[in-house]
Amino acid sequence: MAEVAYVNASRVYPGSPPVRAVDELKLDVADGEFLVLVGPSGSGKSTALRMLAGLEDVDEGAIEIGGKDVTNVPPKGRDIAMVFQSYALYPHMTVGENMGFALKLRGVSKPDIKAKVAEAAKMLDLEKYLDRKPKALSGGQRQRVAMGRAIVREPSVFLMDEPLSNLDAKLRVETRANIAALQRRLGTTTIYVTHDQVEAMTMGHRVAVLKDGLLQQCDTPRALYETPANAFVAAFIGSPGMNLKTVPLTAAGAQLDGLEVPLPRTTLDKVGADGLKEVTFGVRPESLGLVGAGEDGMELTVELVEELGADAYVYGSVRIADQPERFIVRVDGRTPPALGQTVRVGLRDHSEIHLFNPETGARIEG
Amino acid sequence: MSLDAASIKATENAAIAKPTGHVKRSRLASFGLHGALTVASLIAVFPVFWVFITSLKPDAKAAETTPTLFNESSFDNYANVLAGEKGAFLSWFANSAVIAILTTVISVFLSATAAYAVSRFRFPGYRGMMLSFLLIQMFPFAVLIVPLYNILLMLGLQGTSFGLVLVYCTTAVPFCAYMLKGYFDTIPRDIDEAGRIDGLSPFSVFWRLVLPLSKPGVAVTAFYAFLTAWGEVAFASAFLSASDESKTLAVGLQVFVQQNRTEWGHLAAASILVAIPAVIVFYLVQKFLVAGLASGAVKG
Numbered sequence A: 001m002a003e004v005a006y007v008n009a010s011r012v013y014p015g016s017p018p019v020r021a022v023d024e025l026k027l028d029v030a031d032g033e034f035l036v037l038v039g040p041s042g043s044g045k046s047t048a049l050r051m052l053a054g055l056e057d058v059d060e061g062a063i064e065i066g067g068k069d070v071t072n073v074p075p076k077g078r079d080i081a082m083v084f085q086s087y088a089l090y091p092h093m094t095v096g097e098n099m100g101f102a103l104k105l106r107g108v109s110k111p112d113i114k115a116k117v118a119e120a121a122k123m124l125d126l127e128k129y130l131d132r133k134p135k136a137l138s139g140g141q142r143q144r145v146a147m148g149r150a151i152v153r154e155p156s157v158f159l160m161d162e163p164l165s166n167l168d169a170k171l172r173v174e175t176r177a178n179i180a181a182l183q184r185r186l187g188t189t190t191i192y193v194t195h196d197q198v199e200a201m202t203m204g205h206r207v208a209v210l211k212d213g214l215l216q217q218c219d220t221p222r223a224l225y226e227t228p229a230n231a232f233v234a235a236f237i238g239s240p241g242m243n244l245k246t247v248p249l250t251a252a253g254a255q256l257d258g259l260e261v262p263l264p265r266t267t268l269d270k271v272g273a274d275g276l277k278e279v280t281f282g283v284r285p286e287s288l289g290l291v292g293a294g295e296d297g298m299e300l301t302v303e304l305v306e307e308l309g310a311d312a313y314v315y316g317s318v319r320i321a322d323q324p325e326r327f328i329v330r331v332d333g334r335t336p337p338a339l340g341q342t343v344r345v346g347l348r349d350h351s352e353i354h355l356f357n358p359e360t361g362a363r364i365e366g
Numbered sequence B: 001m002s003l004d005a006a007s008i009k010a011t012e013n014a015a016i017a018k019p020t021g022h023v024k025r026s027r028l029a030s031f032g033l034h035g036a037l038t039v040a041s042l043i044a045v046f047p048v049f050w051v052f053i054t055s056l057k058p059d060a061k062a063a064e065t066t067p068t069l070f071n072e073s074s075f076d077n078y079a080n081v082l083a084g085e086k087g088a089f090l091s092w093f094a095n096s097a098v099i100a101i102l103t104t105v106i107s108v109f110l111s112a113t114a115a116y117a118v119s120r121f122r123f124p125g126y127r128g129m130m131l132s133f134l135l136i137q138m139f140p141f142a143v144l145i146v147p148l149y150n151i152l153l154m155l156g157l158q159g160t161s162f163g164l165v166l167v168y169c170t171t172a173v174p175f176c177a178y179m180l181k182g183y184f185d186t187i188p189r190d191i192d193e194a195g196r197i198d199g200l201s202p203f204s205v206f207w208r209l210v211l212p213l214s215k216p217g218v219a220v221t222a223f224y225a226f227l228t229a230w231g232e233v234a235f236a237s238a239f240l241s242a243s244d245e246s247k248t249l250a251v252g253l254q255v256f257v258q259q260n261r262t263e264w265g266h267l268a269a270a271s272i273l274v275a276i277p278a279v280i281v282f283y284l285v286q287k288f289l290v291a292g293l294a295s296g297a298v299k300g
Helices: A044-053 A095-105 A110-123 A139-152 A169-186 A196-204 A221-227 A231-237 A264-275 B005-017 B027-055 B077-082 B089-120 B127-137 B141-155 B163-187 B191-198 B204-214 B215-230 B235-238 B249-256 B265-296
Strands: A004-013 A018-030 A034-038 A060-065 A082-083 A158-159 A188-196 A204-211 A215-220 A243-247 A253-256 A258-261 A276-285 A288-290 A298-307 A309-322 A325-330 A342-347 A354-356
Touching: A004 A044, A018 A060, A018 A215, A034 A196, A034 B027, A044 A158, A044 A188, A044 A342, A060 A169, A060 A354, A082 A139, A082 A196, A095 A139, A110 A139, A139 A169, A169 A196, A188 A196, A196 A221, A196 A309, A196 A354, A204 A221, A215 A221, A215 A231, A221 B127, A231 A243, A231 A354, A243 A325, A253 A276, A253 B077, A258 A298, A276 B027, A288 A325, A298 A325, A309 A342, A309 B249, B027 B127, B027 B265, B077 B089, B077 B265, B089 B127, B089 B163, B089 B204, B089 B215, B089 B249, B089 B265, B141 B235, B163 B215, B163 B235, B191 B204, B204 B215, B215 B265, B235 B249, B249 B265
Parallel strands: A034 A188, A034 A204, A082 A158, A158 A188
Antiparallel strands: A004 A018, A004 A060, A204 A215, A243 A276, A253 A258, A276 A354, A288 A342, A298 A309, A298 A342, A309 A325
16 A cells, blocks of 8 residues: 655657647645546546556656655556456456466465455455356456456555446446445555546545646545636536636626626625636536526526436526526426426525636636 | 236237347248358369369379269379379478478567567557568569579578578568558557556567467468468479479479379379368368458457
8 A cells, every 4th residue: 555646747749749648747645545537538637547557658757656756667566456447358368367367477376366366256246257258247247357356466556547437327336336435445545537527526535637637626526516726627527517607797796697696895806906807607506596586586598407306407598798608507306497488597595606717717716 | 007917928928029130031042042052162162072083093094085083093193192103292291391380480470579569569660661561462473583592592591491481481471460460459458558567578468468369360370371381382493402302392293294294193192182281270270260350340
């Protein structure tokens, strides 16, 4: 077990101009921590993980595992285990051989390998399949073998590259919980890459959000959700995403159609000091709700209703400065409005709003 | 809607009635299909069968105006050929075997390592190398005989079996490398990377993971390399010394075809004997052949 550190590590692909796939990543992962790297495709999250694995060069900066600089150490010298998206099981070996291969290469005695494989197989409910080849297994079983192969080695760091993306939705939720529980039990430092923000939020102790090779924010899931550092994180975390609109400022607050959202004096002062005439206003779907005719609100024309059972998400448009702007509102699943209907939408609580600088995207603290 | 026994029963019946994917052929179609296949098989097998029939007849009776199945047939031709009455057949056989096996081993080893390099790494000269592999295939053998002869002479290998092996490798290696590159490309890189993380060196990734997974591709290329050397005439007759003992089978067979007379019976018997090792090699690799040739069409 060990802590992991990216020390301003960059991966630059040659070309004109050169592509900075990972740009001066600075990240410290504590011993035993479960850290999730999340971002859209092309954000550099997989590259960052592969740099840690030694499968990708580090062009600038350094990478440390357990306080030791491993920037130029080949993968086999880093004491890591990796679970691939495709699982990358060895097709010509049985499940047992797959799991014990790394130990065999290290020269561990046969009875010891057998005992360790049996132990891991028991943990993952694979005992019945040890003599089968990977092609005779289902997707979920293969995924477990890939996990088993990593566990058997007892590495100091687990690396997982989207290990759940080839599973069906139900199995994914189940396996998600199993991996999180397993990590808690083993207490091994784990770096987990995913593009699925739900996975990120539910599994990680901390979540690092990347975009275009740059670290946007790294914090606990709750902190990411409640105080996103910029508009990108705000939009990326949460499903469906936050409503983000650039709206004009008035003397007392932000102006949305018929709804004027009052802002605290301190916030207004700060915005005024920056000379901003507009602000990017963000509000999560659950912070909006249907209100009566007399209350403060905006007129929303319903365009789509997603019924999820307990809740329903209403997608509709509001006219802001004569432009139709799309909003998503969470409403009670039992009484959703009809398509084409015009409803009145108001804020649940004036504190549940987020403000960002429309130019830089940075959060404006209120 | 409530679930009652009747609706459960109906669901079960529907499940049973589901088509199994096996389409029943009509009797006529079945007859036509088998008929066509039988005719095609006969056409393919007949020449081989006729060579065998001919090999049993004495030379004088082998080519007749009104062909008969048997005419003083016996295995005498085989006995004569094997006894070396018409030439050092067993020496030819040994020469061919050594040359073909050496060609197979060397070209499979060279082409597999080269193909792995071009499949997995990008290095300066990569495109040039692949292009030159293709370019070599463009030249007819006849064009190459003179330059290759000069090179062998310079190396002092003219007239030796090893010289001929090298010549065969020049044609087999590029083709095999191209073929194996295609095969290695279908093996996911993730497997290489998993191996490296598990503790393999780059060469052991190739040796312990990629090569065992490429058995079908390696079998096909080995078969190709073997055939390149086994049945070749032009290079063998140009580059081996003229003495009878140093000939290969394909060259040696020419003794049965003389200016005014062809010993059909003996030629046919020798041909059958020549074909046997090729058939054995084919038999050994045939289960890989289909998989090897079809690979790349669908990602496995």
